[in-house]
Amino acid sequence: MIRAMLTSAALAAGAAAAAQTQGYPNRPIRILVAYTPAGTTDILARALAQKMTENWGQPVIVDNRPGANGNIGTEIAARAAPDGYTILMGTAATHSINNTLYPGLSWDAVRDFAPISLVARVPNLLVVNNTLPVKSVKELAAYARANPGKLTHGSPGNGSTAHLSMELFKSLTGTSMVHVPYKGSAAVLADVMAGQISLTMDNIPVYLPHARAGKIRALAVSSAARTVAAPEIPTVAEAGVAGFEAVSWFGLLAPAQAPKPVVEALAAETARILKLPDVSKRISDLGAEPVGGTPAQYAAFIQSEIVKWRKVILAAGVKL
Secondary structure, eight states: OHHHHHHHHHHHHHHHHHHHHTTSOSSOEEEEESSOTTSHHHHHHHHHHHHHHHHHSSOEEEEEOOOGGGHHHHHHHHTSOSSSSEEEEEEHIIIIIHHHHSTTOSSOTTTTEEEEEEEEEEEEEEEEOTTSSOOSHHHHHHHHHHSTTTOEEEESSTTSHHHHHHHHHHHHHTOOOEEEEOSSHHHHHHHHHHTSSOEEEEEHHHHHHHHHTTSSEEEEESSSSOOTTOTTSOBTTTTTOTTOOOEEEEEEEEETTOOHHHHHHHHHHHHHHHTSHHHHHHHHHTTOEEOOOOHHHHHHHHHHHHHHHHHHHHHHTOOO
């Protein structure tokens, strides 16, 4: 009798899931962005939303819920109904850094989410002010070792990828520099150009135009391979710091327990959109690189990023 009841329950659950995913989507979809409008996260989300709307004939709406370094919007997504109609544009901060940096969070980057697809990666650009007597990564590392604590590196905030990229750099090069947190990248850029701070390793779109104008000196990009946005600039690894890789990244996630067919449909649609020439160009113009991939690949990537940044955060003693 109990076995029959369990079997009936399982069949009913399967039928409910099938009904839920049949004809998906059949109503509006919301993409949560845990940051303010006009940033990279928001721009990527809106590019996907526009193409999804055109293809599926259902409105796909971007809902900005900024605050607390992405934690507010991410918690809303974690608690949303797992039906595929509320999804999140996650970032390196929300899904590889914040759970270590904020140990008291009510949500977990792995437990509470179903990865859909990696969307894009954005390398950081290592730049120094023009008065610093270094013209390569090796010269920078040598100068920093000869002058411990003398150099300052800026970032748009504690725990940002710009901050942690430099903590990883210092760890791998055995150097000591002073971190100076700001409230945004614009202020960091202004002070690097003015010589108020020595250097930064921040998102490439902000700094590349000024490096090409000769206002600051670009030494390397933080990605494992050279970026199409600046193929003439070497990577930190090939410039002398073996094993270095640190990028900002963006990807879609659904609440945990979202139906697998819905997750797969969203992943396939994302892959289709990222191959469209106009979307690919728009992403490249941001200094980003379109990625795509399967939910399983994205899940493995998130796990590896959590491990990497946890080591950096703990080793550097980063606290808010």
